[in-house]
Amino acid sequence: MIKPAIAGGIPIRNKFLVFGQPMVFQEEIKEVLETLRSGWWGTGPKTKLLEKKFCHYKNCRYAVALNSCTAALHLALNVLGIGPDDEVITTPLTFAATANVIIHCGAKPVFADINKKTWNIDPWEIEKKITKKTKAIIPVHLHGRPCQMDQIIKLAKKYKLFIVEDAAHAVEAKYKGKKIGSIGHFTAFSFYATKNMATGEGGMLTTNNKNWAEQARIRSLHGISKDAWKRYSSAGFQAYEVLYPGFKYNMMDLQAAIGIPQLTRLEKNFSLRKKYWQIYQSELANIKQIILPQPEEPQTRHARHLFAILIKPEMLKINRNQFVQALIAENIGSGIHFMALHLQKYYKNTFGYKKGDYPNAEFVSERILSLPLSPQMTVEEVKQVINAVKKIIQYYQR
Ligand SMILES: *Cc1c(COP(=O)(O)O)cnc(C)c1O
Secondary structure, eight states: OOOOOGOOOOSSSSSSSOOOOOOOOOOOOOHHHHHHHHTTOOSHHHHHHHHHHHHHHHHEEEEESSSSSHHHHHHHHTTTTOOOTTTEEEEESOHHHHHHHHHHHTTTTEEBBOOOTTTTTTTHHHHHHHHHHHHEEOOGGGGGGGOHHHHHHHHHHHHHHHEEEOOOOOOTTTEEEETSSSSEEEEEEOOOOSSSOOBBEEEEEEEHHHHHHHHHHHHHHHOOOTTTTGSSSSOOOOOOOOOOOBBBBBHHHHHHHHHHHHHHHHHHHHHHHHHHHHHHHHHHOOTTTOOOOOOOOOBBBBOOEEEEEEEEEESSSOOOOOOOHHHTTTTOOOOOOOGGGGSSSSHHHHHHHTSSHHHHHHHHHHHEEEEEEETTTOHHHHHHHHHHHHHHHHHOOO
16 A cells, blocks of 8 residues: 555655646736736726626626625625625535625625535525525535526525625536526626636626616725726816715726736636546546535536535545645645535624534535646646545545
């Protein structure tokens, strides 16, 4: 038996494989330099161009470029009028931002458990949590897998609820022929450095409602009247009015300059990640100590943002966190997406959530581990990760 590096063996790699490193090409560098030299760094023509291209890519009517997905989620709830005494339902298996923004609106986050197979929010669990106070649902397309939107839309219609999709992982995703970003009332995307399309920090909010789009735009820049970013441009002095106590959530052209070539490369990168995903699936298929992701629904495209497996601790001598450490010793970075939010200190203490409240989310949360999946990787590196996983499992199996 080969010893894993953590037990004194030789690491699979010499150099550390960083999890989720962004890809940069000459086009991004050129665009950024051009923008730097143009003297227009803030929101401007590049941001407008990115919005236009994103709308085209997404088949949606309006896209508002912002400085994060968190900002996009918050703004969407704000524009929809979510406030104190309201409840918003979301999944406990998500990043903190998804639920934090509900609290920023003064509303209460209510979790609904996930489906144990898809790891996404379970529509039947959502229905159990709906009360007179429920105003919206935030489905999260976890790892890039679209939620069961047909069922969620049915619920939203039946109970008159808004749908704000957290598509931070799902920029390339499609659901039954429709692109994610053209389905719910609002959809929020992330361009954070580790995401499929990256601008460092950045995000996009899409909608098909003209009035909401206009409100989102106004409120994203202090709440001052439309196109206020032009106030210093050659268009000349434009008097503005404060229409709402807005936020500072606008994207700047320096970020959009990185985003424009990234958007062009999106589909190509997606194909590469899909290929790596399939290698992981087939090479890890017969290992009984782990659970692999399920196939997606028919006519649905998983965005392949994260390839996560579940580690069965009952069949190993190490737990998931020790598994992460063992991978680090092999010089391989991995991630945990995510630790169940209802058991995080603030949520536990504030809302009284406890262990056992969301058994499926807890089951996954304790076992989940994301292996590196990036177009930056080579097939060779994917194979190294697979060998490391196999080596660790063989050594620590019960
Ligand atoms: C990354 C992420 C966010 C937040 O995105 P930012 O652009 O960093 O604000 C929200 N939800 C999920 C599920 C994420 O993974």
